[in-house]
Amino acid sequence: MRFVQSVCGPVPVEELGFTLMHEHVMASNAGVPENYPQMYRPDYQESLIRDLRACKANQIDTIVDASPYDLGRDPRRIQKVAEATGVHIICCTGFFFPLNPSFGNWTEEQIASMQIDDVTKGMAGTNIRAGLIKAVMDREGPTPERRFLHHAAGIASVETGVPIFMHSNPLYETGRYQIAFLKEVGVPAEQIKLDHMLETTDMEYIRWAYDQGVWLGCERLPRVTVAGDPYAAGIEARLKTLKKMIDDGMADRMMLSHDFSGISPVFDTLSQKQRADFDAQIPGRWLFVKNTVFPRLIEMGVDASVLYRMNTENPRNFFEAARSKGEGN
Amino acid sequence: MKQIQTVCGMIDPQSVRGALVHEHILASAPGIPENYPLLYGEGFMDRAAQALHALMENGINTIVDAGTYDLGRDPKRLKRLSEQTGIQIICTTGIFFDWTDGFGTFSEDTVSQMLIDDIRVGMAGTDIRAGVIKAVMDRECATSGRVLQHRAAANASMETGCPIFLHTASECETGRFQLQILIESGAQPEKIRVDHILDTTDMKYIGWLYDQGVWLGVDRLPRVRRKDECFVSTQMRLNTVQAMIEAGMADRMLFSHDASAVSTLWDTVDPDTLKFVHESVIPDGWLFILKHAFPELTRMGVDPDILHGILFENPREYLGFDV
Numbered sequence: 134m135r136f137v138q139s140v141c142g143p144v145p146v147e148e149l150g151f152t153l154m155h156e157h158v159m160a161s162n163a164g165v166p167e168n169y170p171q172m173y174r175p176d177y178q179e180s181l182i183r184d185l186r187a188c189k190a191n192q193i194d195t196i197v198d199a200s201p202y203d204l205g206r207d208p209r210r211i212q213k214v215a216e217a218t219g220v221h222i223i224c225c226t227g228f229f230f231p232l233n234p235s236f237g238n239w240t241e242e243q244i245a246s247m248q249i250d251d252v253t254k255g256m257a258g259t260n261i262r263a264g265l266i267k268a269v270m271d272r273e274g275p276t277p278e279r280r281f282l283h284h285a286a287g288i289a290s291v292e293t294g295v296p297i298f299m300h301s302n303p304l305y306e307t308g309r310y311q312i313a314f315l316k317e318v319g320v321p322a323e324q325i326k327l328d329h330m331l332e333t334t335d336m337e338y339i340r341w342a343y344d345q346g347v348w349l350g351c352e353r354l355p356r357v358t359v360a361g362d363p364y365a366a367g368i369e370a371r372l373k374t375l376k377k378m379i380d381d382g383m384a385d386r387m388m389l390s391h392d393f394s395g396i397s398p399v400f401d402t403l404s405q406k407q408r409a410d411f412d413a414q415i416p417g418r419w420l421f422v423k424n425t426v427f428p429r430l431i432e433m434g435v436d437a438s439v440l441y442r443m444n445t446e447n448p449r450n451f452f453e454a455a456r457s458k459g460e461g462n
Numbered sequence: 463m464k465q466i467q468t469v470c471g472m473i474d475p476q477s478v479r480g481a482l483v484h485e486h487i488l489a490s491a492p493g494i495p496e497n498y499p500l501l502y503g504e505g506f507m508d509r510a511a512q513a514l515h516a517l518m519e520n521g522i523n524t525i526v527d528a529g530t531y532d533l534g535r536d537p538k539r540l541k542r543l544s545e546q547t548g549i550q551i552i553c554t555t556g557i558f559f560d561w562t563d564g565f566g567t568f569s570e571d572t573v574s575q576m577l578i579d580d581i582r583v584g585m586a587g588t589d590i591r592a593g594v595i596k597a598v599m600d601r602e603c604a605t606s607g608r609v610l611q612h613r614a615a616a617n618a619s620m621e622t623g624c625p626i627f628l629h630t631a632s633e634c635e636t637g638r639f640q641l642q643i644l645i646e647s648g649a650q651p652e653k654i655r656v657d658h659i660l661d662t663t664d665m666k667y668i669g670w671l672y673d674q675g676v677w678l679g680v681d682r683l684p685r686v687r688r689k690d691e692c693f694v695s696t697q698m699r700l701n702t703v704q705a706m707i708e709a710g711m712a713d714r715m716l717f718s719h720d721a722s723a724v725s726t727l728w729d730t731v732d733p734d735t736l737k738f739v740h741e742s743v744i745p746d747g748w749l750f751i752l753k754h755a756f757p758e759l760t761r762m763g764v765d766p767d768i769l770h771g772i773l774f775e776n777p778r779e780y781l782g783f784d785v
Contacts, residue, residue, distance in 0.1 A: 162492065162565065163491065163492035163493035163494075163532075164491075164492025164493040164496075164531050164532055164534075165492075167493070167495075167496045167531075167587070168492075168531035168535070168585065168586045169531065169576050171572065171575065171576050171579070172566070172568065172572075172576075202493045202497040202498070203493065206497075233491040236491070236501065236726060236730070238730045238731060238732065239501070239730055243500075246500070247498050247500055247501075250500070256497065257496050257497045258496060397566075398565065398566040398568070399565065399566040400566070401566065402566035402567045402568055403566075403567070
């Protein structure tokens, strides 16, 4: 039997249930959880517990927290809310930002070993282990530094058997470089999930990605924006893309999620008016996919059982597909 | 009675026998001490302890670690080093990086309270308290984030009495903006030190700063640099120090190197660069001022008693505050 490391210990893949594969339980910045948790809203814990209980009440069993240390990963506080609510929460390792100059001239292997420690020993001096590895490329494109970080993530993934998920920018088709970089260090396709697919409506690119054998993360359902953010595909365009992907037979490797932050100093400090606009875009918060997207897709003619499988069987198969060289993963 | 707040608690200012007021014992990036201390490399605590022992052996017993949380401040390890070596270490609160983008819009009150908590309650979930406040402006100048950070520093200083020091870009005279914001917010000039003065040679700017009643940090002696970098040279810095002393500023000058004992930045550069830095730029590390700058300044005609006063007397007055 295969296990996934949640913040409360290993969970058999059979018990993951309905899983949101790319959310942010808590998102801030490097060093904030340890030094200035005052940046979280004062009622952050109650707010998270409320959100997670709502998930549980709606049969959402598992959430992946997509924040590596430089998005303010906070394993201790996340463990507390997971214990309080019974939702399985899975933390990740990896690097969101290009390496701070303070990282100096570390090698790919050395950076990989840090991620391996997070996966096999625990994060931030705890014994809470990471269950996924994140790799990131955005519009900066395939810079040497991004290639380096993808290699480091790939080495850690091959060594531990823990799968990789990727922040990508489909408008720039960064997935083409990202998958190539991971292949360079031998990561099998079934161990890779390419996220943020719904930023594009280009079925040719999406089909290409599917044909690589990787998993497709369909999130930002909807994409929540604040004034001044660049224009992004709206929810209707995203629903249409989802429908096309399902009709084209990709449902066996799709997973739907929101990429929504339960707690984030950036969003929590918006003015009341901005906050109201923000919340209105995603009624139901982490329930939007299940309670709004699924019914809409059913109306559009998608089979309900297909939808359900995308967030239950697929996450299970994704974690099961990852092959471990080591023990206990 | 005035006291100085170190990582091991309050001390009498008279117990300070020589202080370097702007150094980095352990320097990295936010989240590194807690998440990836491996980046410091093997034996890093021993290396830091050796550098501190060397200070003690040369008659300096106090040092300020100028690292804020976002430069990888590590209060627990600094306390351990202090206990191990007997050196009195003072920790810093404040924010190094500009928050204008990406941090949310925190109120001045929230940020002020974060700094006050570091000084009164303790840093990073410990009861180890900060003893100085850092405020930073560089070439980005007075952005909205910078203005807020300076106001918060001023508020925290007024509330606690804790002294402030400023990272500045002297070549851009950012000190003018920084002092304006701090004084407008109510901070006392005698609680403020303006650092990195020696990155300029403009005595007019330096004279203006002195006339504001603030302390002047004559650090980056020398300025640590790589082969391909060019800054105001060590000799020019010494000339400026001499000119400042001759202009009667010695009562409010404070010496330091702004050098790191252990840094993720320097520890992983290629061996040639490291050799260049350690042999050509800053031989003897934190002892450069004692072993190189002081003899040279004395040879140039500066009274050694004045130099001694700057290094041994001034810090007692600057660092102490009523708690």
